[in-house]
Amino acid sequence: MRKGWRFILVLLLALMVAVAAAGCSGQKPAGNSQSGEKPAAGEQAKDEKFKVAFIYVGPVGDAGWTWAHDQGRKYLAEKLPWVDANTYMESVPEGADAERVLTELAEKGNKVIFATSFGYMDYVIKVAEKYPDVVFLHCSGYKTAKNVGTYFGAMEEPRYLSGMVAGKMTQSNILGYVAAHPIPEVIRGINAFTLGARSVNPNVKVKVVWTNTWYDPAAEKQAALRLLDAGADVIAQHQDTPGPQQAAQERGKYGIGYNSDMRQFAPNANLTSPIWNWGPYYVKTVEAVKNGTWKSEDYYGTMKDGIVDLGPFSDKVPQEVRDLVNQKKQEIIDGKFYVFQGPIKDQSGKVRVPEGQKMSHEDVLGFNWFVEGVEGEIPK
Amino acid sequence: MENSVWIATLAAAITAGTPILYAALGEILAERAGVLNLGVEGMMLVGAVTGFMVAVRTGNPWLGFLVALLAAGLMAAIFAFLTITLRANQVVTGLALTMFGTGLSGFLGKPYVGIPLPLSFKPVAIPFLADIPLIGPVLFRHDPLVYLTYVLVPLLWYYFYRTRPGLNLRAVGENPAAADALGVNVFALRYIYVIIGGMLAGAGGAFLSLAYAPSWLENMTAGRGWIAVALVIFAVWDPVKALLGSYLFGGVDALTYTLQAATKIAVPSFFLKMLPYILTLVVLIIATRQTLVKHIGAPGALSIPYDREER
Numbered sequence: 001m002r003k004g005w006r007f008i009l010v011l012l013l014a015l016m017v018a019v020a021a022a023g024c025s026g027q028k029p030a031g032n033s034q035s036g037e038k039p040a041a042g043e044q045a046k047d048e049k050f051k052v053a054f055i056y057v058g059p060v061g062d063a064g065w066t067w068a069h070d071q072g073r074k075y076l077a078e079k080l081p082w083v084d085a086n087t088y089m090e091s092v093p094e095g096a097d098a099e100r101v102l103t104e105l106a107e108k109g110n111k112v113i114f115a116t117s118f119g120y121m122d123y124v125i126k127v128a129e130k131y132p133d134v135v136f137l138h139c140s141g142y143k144t145a146k147n148v149g150t151y152f153g154a155m156e157e158p159r160y161l162s163g164m165v166a167g168k169m170t171q172s173n174i175l176g177y178v179a180a181h182p183i184p185e186v187i188r189g190i191n192a193f194t195l196g197a198r199s200v201n202p203n204v205k206v207k208v209v210w211t212n213t214w215y216d217p218a219a220e221k222q223a224a225l226r227l228l229d230a231g232a233d234v235i236a237q238h239q240d241t242p243g244p245q246q247a248a249q250e251r252g253k254y255g256i257g258y259n260s261d262m263r264q265f266a267p268n269a270n271l272t273s274p275i276w277n278w279g280p281y282y283v284k285t286v287e288a289v290k291n292g293t294w295k296s297e298d299y300y301g302t303m304k305d306g307i308v309d310l311g312p313f314s315d316k317v318p319q320e321v322r323d324l325v326n327q328k329k330q331e332i333i334d335g336k337f338y339v340f341q342g343p344i345k346d347q348s349g350k351v352r353v354p355e356g357q358k359m360s361h362e363d364v365l366g367f368n369w370f371v372e373g374v375e376g377e378i379p380k
Numbered sequence: 381m382e383n384s385v386w387i388a389t390l391a392a393a394i395t396a397g398t399p400i401l402y403a404a405l406g407e408i409l410a411e412r413a414g415v416l417n418l419g420v421e422g423m424m425l426v427g428a429v430t431g432f433m434v435a436v437r438t439g440n441p442w443l444g445f446l447v448a449l450l451a452a453g454l455m456a457a458i459f460a461f462l463t464i465t466l467r468a469n470q471v472v473t474g475l476a477l478t479m480f481g482t483g484l485s486g487f488l489g490k491p492y493v494g495i496p497l498p499l500s501f502k503p504v505a506i507p508f509l510a511d512i513p514l515i516g517p518v519l520f521r522h523d524p525l526v527y528l529t530y531v532l533v534p535l536l537w538y539y540f541y542r543t544r545p546g547l548n549l550r551a552v553g554e555n556p557a558a559a560d561a562l563g564v565n566v567f568a569l570r571y572i573y574v575i576i577g578g579m580l581a582g583a584g585g586a587f588l589s590l591a592y593a594p595s596w597l598e599n600m601t602a603g604r605g606w607i608a609v610a611l612v613i614f615a616v617w618d619p620v621k622a623l624l625g626s627y628l629f630g631g632v633d634a635l636t637y638t639l640q641a642a643t644k645i646a647v648p649s650f651f652l653k654m655l656p657y658i659l660t661l662v663v664l665i666i667a668t669r670q671t672l673v674k675h676i677g678a679p680g681a682l683s684i685p686y687d688r689e690e691r
Contacts, residue, residue: 059486059598061493091599176641209640212650216602217593219633222396226637229388241597242494264494265595376640379650 049084052076052286053110055092055101057117058215064240064259065214066090068276069116069139071260075279076286083286094119099127106131112289114282115139118185124148135289140185142365144296151281151299153307155185156192156364157332158274160339161310161325162256163196165271166234167204168321169254170197175206176227178237178244180214182378186238188367190374192339193236193256198373200324207232208376217243228253234271245270254316261311273311281307300361304333340364345372389638390518390631395592397630398526399424399584399601403608404615404622405529405536406580410456412540412617413573414553416683418474419459420581421605422481427452427582428589429485432492432596439498441590445525448586449579455481456578460571467685478605486598493596500594501525501587523591525583529623536619549573553679556686566686581605617679 054073058066070088077085087110092101098120105113106127112135115124121141128136128148136148144150166175175197179186190208197204207230209223220243224235228251236256237244242265248255249266257265257273281301288294301307310329313322331337340363342353347370353359370378403420410417427448435444459477462468501523510520540546549569551559556566584604589596607629615621632655 061486061490061598063494063597207641209637211637213602215599217595217597217600218396218399218588218602218604221593222392222633223637223641225392226385226389226634226641229385229638230641232641242595243593246593246595264496267496 050080050082050112050286050290051087051108051110052083052085052112052114052282053087053089053105053108054085054114054116055089055098055105055120057092057094057119058240059090060088062215062240063242063262063265065276066116066240068259069114069278072276072278072282073114076282079279079283080286082290092120096123099123102127102136103130106134110134112137112286118183135294137285142298144298146296149285149294149296149299151285151301153276153301153305154303154339155274155276155308156188156339157303158308158310159189159192160196160199160332161329162236162272162274163193163198164200164325164328165313165317165321166193166236166254166256167197167199167201168324169271169317170201170204170234172231172233173201173203173205174231174233175204176224176230176232176235177206177208177376178220178223178227178235178239179208179210180238180240181212182210184365184367187370187378188364189238191367191371194371194373195339195344204373206236206374206376208370208374210376210379211239214240217241220244221247224248224255225251235269242266257311263312263314267314268316270314271317272313275309275311277306277309281305302332303329304335346370347372347374385638385642387514387517389634391521392634392638393627393631394518394526395522395630396633397626397628398529399587399592400604400608400611400629401529401533401623401626402584402587403581403605404611404626405532405619406577406584407608407612408536408577408615408617408619408622409549409573409580410577411612411682412549412553412679413570414556414679414681414684414686415460415463415570415574416470416474417456417459417463417477417574417577418471418609419455419477419481419578420608421601421603422478422485423452423455423578423581424481424585424588424601424605425485425599426455426481427585428600429489429492429585429596431582431586432497432589433488435497435499435590436492436495441497441499441501444590445583445586448582448590450582452582452585453575453579456575456581457571459578460574463685464567464570464574467687470683470685482599489596489598493598495596497590497594501591525587525591528583533619533623540619550679553681556681560686560688570686581608584608613678 056066056069060066060070073085073088076083089101092098094117102123114137116139118140121138121143124136124138125143125145125148128145132147138150140152141150177190179190194206207227209227211219211223213219220239220241224244224247227235234254235244235248237258242262245255245257245262245266249269254271255266255269257270260275262273263270303309338358340359342357343351343355344353346352349372403424407420430451431444431448434447435441459473462473463470503521503523506520510516548564552566552569560566588600611622611625614625
């Protein structure tokens with residue numbers, strides 16, 4: 001009798017863990033069920049395909065960062081039928097777990113592995129040493145190796161444009177910015193946004209609140225609400241969920257999203273969103289690896305390359321503003337305008353980039369100070 | 381303007397504290413009955429997702445709330461079966477329940493990510509009370525689910541300390557063998573309170589997805605279930621202290637942002653974020669020193685499965 005209970009217990013626990021694993025990791029079985037193949041036959045057919053894998057820091061359902069990468073993965077699978085891009089691992093922590101997952105993916109015969117978060121950097125380098133025949137691509141990092149490349153995009157370009165929209169739409173001349181972590185990537189975005197806003201409205205101030213999290217919809221919304229309480233009437237964000245947009249919606253104010261088109265989450269508030277468009281880069285890179293033309297590089301794509309863009313405007317944005325922004329966008333794409341060109345002053349009013357000069361790429365990547373017009377501090 | 385910012389912060393402390401409060405009250409019920417359920421996070425997520433799904437389908441947030449209670453109660457029933465009837469290790473089973481709930485909610489919720497809720501819980505100002513200066517805007521301009529906790533907390537307190545069933549509940553958690561000898565059905569009571577506790581966790585989750593951030597996103601509880609578990613110790617298993625504690629936790633969150641948005645005071649937000657946990661530690665230390673005899677008020681039989689044959 002007791003033995004029987006034990007058996008049921010073990011069975012139940014195993015079932016629970018199995019369901020949890022299925023829901024969590026989201027690793028798709030290799031077989032393609034639509035084609036009607038038997039799983040075993042499908043497995044064999046897949047072995048001939050070029051296997052590409054992705055690891056994500058969040059769930060694909062985050063509607064933000066990871067979702068945008070997953071759209072890229074789907075685009076890749078659609079554009080290159082000879083690629084098997086069915087393998088992805090969600091919510092992989094940026095710690096020792098990443099090393100295990102990366103090793104597993106390399107071991108399973110993936111030819112290209114995209115690691116889509118900054119914190120995977122050291123693990124990617126470590127695992128890449130052991131698997132010289134696998135190409136690793138690490139998003140937003142700065143360490144490369146013979147078989148490790150990095151990739152990222154000039155999000156500051158669409159951020160600048162979104163700042164112009166906010167600067168034109170604000171009544172109170174106070175813009176709120178919900179920011180995740182005080183790292184150069186986020187600081188760069190805040191600065192670009194502020195420069196854009198002040199280019200069309202010199203009286204604008206940008207208030208910054210740090211949440212110290214990439215992913216907590218309720219906390220992000222809360223931070224945005226406090227900014228609205230403090231007088232902001234447009235909320236921009238460097239966060240991975242639409243929480244801040246919902247706060248703006250609730251208070252009848254405006255919002256600028258991030259990562260993907262966020263209009264559906266806050267139809268009355270969201271004006272536009274700077275967005276990532278990873279698909280074309282994934283296609284290009286996988287093709288290069290397959291053809292043997294791929295070389296390790298620090299890829300930093302621009303709006304011209306299409307890896308970043310300004311998402312669609314909502315109908316709240318008047319035509320005159322759209323024209324202004326689109327004109328600037330064209331100037332950026334044509335190389336006539338650079339976001340971080342002088343004169344740029346810092347918060348104390350000191351000129352950091354003199355008139356006629358441009359910030360170097362290294363300085364832009366290592367941004368650790370705010371431009372004039374930003375209200376807030378960078379925690380040290 | 382300055383004043384209104386602070387009032388808004390206090391009001392936000394209550395909203396931010398409410399999901400934690402629901403979950404903590406649920407956990408207090410279970411732990412008072414002697415069952416340590418670490419599956420709070422999982423039950424909250426299942427409550428959040430099922431509540432959202434039903435509210436989207438029917439357009440009725442109350443119906444969603446009800447289903448969230450039932451779904452999370454069902455999760456708790458699984459846990460109860462494993463730990464009470466089969467006497468499985470409560471810690472391990474609780475962790476499994478959280479993993480299960482996280483996975484299940486992500487799986488169920490996939491098609492619902494990014495769908496707006498047609499009708500969510502909206503703040504309702506209580507007539508007269510809402511007009512009292514300071515207290516009104518802080519306490520009485522919330523949505524109905526917040527008001528529900530105002531009623532629930534004193535009710536639970538009264539139930540625990542002033543009624544016979546409440547006494548039975550505490551007896552089951554303190555000394556199940558003695559309670560059993562007095563004719564109290566230990567197994568039935570533990571089942572009941574674990575399941576009701578799960579329902580309250582589900583209510584906390586539903587508050588997040590139906591009122592606070594009306595939407596569904598995977599893993600949207602972001603660790604609040606674990607905070608609730610810590611809060612139960614902080615509150616020494618007392619519903620009133622749990623209310624104060626969760627508003628304190630919520631207040632720290634709200635304050636972090638207000639200080640940054642409305643003032644020039646630069647308090648490191650990491651410092652503020654760790655405050656609640658430090659407070660929990662401090663309370664634990666004080667409580668253990670003061671009442672070494674009384675075991676910090678922790679139910680005596682907490683996390684020990686009851687076996688009649690071992691009496």
